[in-house]
Amino acid sequence: MIAWLLISFAVMMVLGVPIGISLGLSAMGGVLFLGGGNAVTITQRIFEGMNSWALLAIPLYTFAGYTMSKGGISKRLMDFCYSIVGHIYGGLAHVNVLASMIFAGISGSAVADTAGVSGMFMPSMIEKGYSKELTVTVTGASSTIGIIIPPSIPMVVIAGICGISTGRMFLGGILPGVLLGISQMLISYIFAKKEHVQPEPGKFQLKEVGRTFLSSWPALLMPVIIIGTITSGIVSPTEAGAIAVVYGLICGGLVYRELKWEDIKFAFTETVRVSARIFVVIGGAKLYTILLTTAGFDKWLTGVMLGFSTNPTVILIMILLLFFLVTMFMESIAALTLFMPIVYPIAMSVGVDPIVLGVLVTVVIGVGLVTPPVGMCIYVAADLMHIRVGQTMKYLLWYILGAFVVIAILIAFPQLITALGAFV
Secondary structure: OHHHHHHHHHHHHHOOOOHHHHHHHHHHHHHHHHOOOOHHHHHHHHHHHHOOOHHHHHHHHHHHHHHHHHHHHHHHHHHHHHHHHOOOOOHHHHHHHHHHHHHHHHHOOHHHHHHOHHHHHHHHHHHOOOOHHHHHHHHHHHHHHHHOOOOOHHHHHHHHHHOOOHHHHHHHOHHHHHHHHHHHHHHHHHHHHHHOOOOOOOOOOHHHHHHHHHHHHHHHHHHHHHHHHHHOOOOOHHHHHHHHHHHHHHHHHHHOOOOOHHHHHHHHHHHHHHHHHHHHHHHHHHHHHHHHHHOOHHHHHHHHHHHHOOOHHHHHHHHHHHHHHHHOOOOHHHHHHHHHHHHHHHHHHOOOOHHHHHHHHHHHHHHHOOOOOOOHHHHHHHHHHOOOHHHHHHHHHHHHHHHHHHHHHHHHOOHHHHOHHHHO
16 A cells, blocks of 8 residues: 555656645545545545644635735835845845745745745846846745744644644744844855845935834734734634734725735635645645555654654654655645654654744745755746746755754754743
8 A cells, every 4th residue: 555655646746747636646546446445435535634724724824915915015025124134235135035034924925925025126136236046046045934934824734733832833933934034144145245246325224214114014013913813812823814814905905005906806816726726735635644544654654763763853853854855846735734644743752842843844844945846936936037946056055054054053952942932
C-alpha cells in the first residue's frame, strides 16, 4: 500500500497533475483497488478533511487581504514605511521588506503579498538602479513573512490539525517574523552597496513618520484588532476573520473611498479561486493521509526518528528538515495536511513545545515558498519582471541562508516564540 501511494503520487506529480488531484487520485486508487472501500467512503473522507470551522478562516482572511490591498492601503503603506527606513542606504529594498511585515498582519498569505503590495515596489527599485534579479529576490523573499506574522493561513491549518491555540501561535509568530525581516534588511543593505544603487534623498524625520502614520493608521489597526480579539477570548480565529472582512470593506469603501465594486468583485473571484485550490488540496491530502496511516507509514516514521534520537532538539530539527525538503517539491498546505498529523505526536512524545513546533514549521514553509522547484513566491515575482527564477539564485541563496540563521536562533532560544503567548 505504501509503495503504491508514494509511487503513484510521484508519477502524477512528474506528469504535471495538480497536487490536490494527484493526492486524491493516488488515494482513490488505494481505496478502490488495494484497501477495499467505495466511492461513498472516498467522498466522506474528503469532506471530513474540508469540514472544519477553523479552516473557514482561510477564505475570510484571504478576502480581507484583497479588499485592503485594493482599497487604498498600498500607497499609504509605502509612504509610511518609506518615512521609517527609506533614508537608509538601499532604502527601497528596506521599504519592500517593512511593507511585507506590515501587510503580513492583514492578508495572511505570502503569495497575495508578492502579487500585491510587494509587487508595487519593483518598478521603482528598477528605476533606482537595482538589478531585476535583486529586485525579484527581495520581493519574493520578503513576502514569505506574510505567513509568519499573524494572521497566517498555514498557522490556522496547523492549529486545526493539531488542536492547539491559534491565538498563541499568532503571537508566537510576531518576533520570528521581525527577526526574519531584520535579516532580510541586512542582506539587502549589503547587496545594495554591491550594486551601487542610488541612495534615497532626505533623512529620517519624526514629523514625516507621524504624518504618514495618521494617513495609514486605519489599515495598521487591522492586525491589532485581529490579534487582540482572538487573544482576549472575545472571538475565535474564524470569527476574527469575519471581523477583518467587515473592517476591510469599511476601510476601503468608507474611510479611504478607493474600493470600487470592480475591486470587490475581483476580491470575491480571487478568494474563491485561492480557497477552492487550498480546500481541494486539503481534502485530497486528508484521504491520502488516512491511507498512509492505515498502511503503517506513521509507525515507520516514528520508529526511524525515535530510533535515531529521543532528544527534543534533534527531533525538532529532523521534523523541520523533513518539511523543508517536502515543501521544495510540494505545496505548503498539502505538506502540512499530509505530515503534520504524523509528526505532531512524535514531537509531543519527546516534549517539544507545540507552539514552538507550529511556528518553526511555518517559518520553514516560508523558506520553501522561495526555494525552487516549487517556490511559488519567487516564481510570481520573477513572472512579474519577466525573468527566469534561475537568474535570481546568486542572491536568493543568501536570503535562504539568512532564514536558516534565524531558525537556528529560534531553536536555541525558543522563548522568542513563547514569550508573548505567556501573557495570554
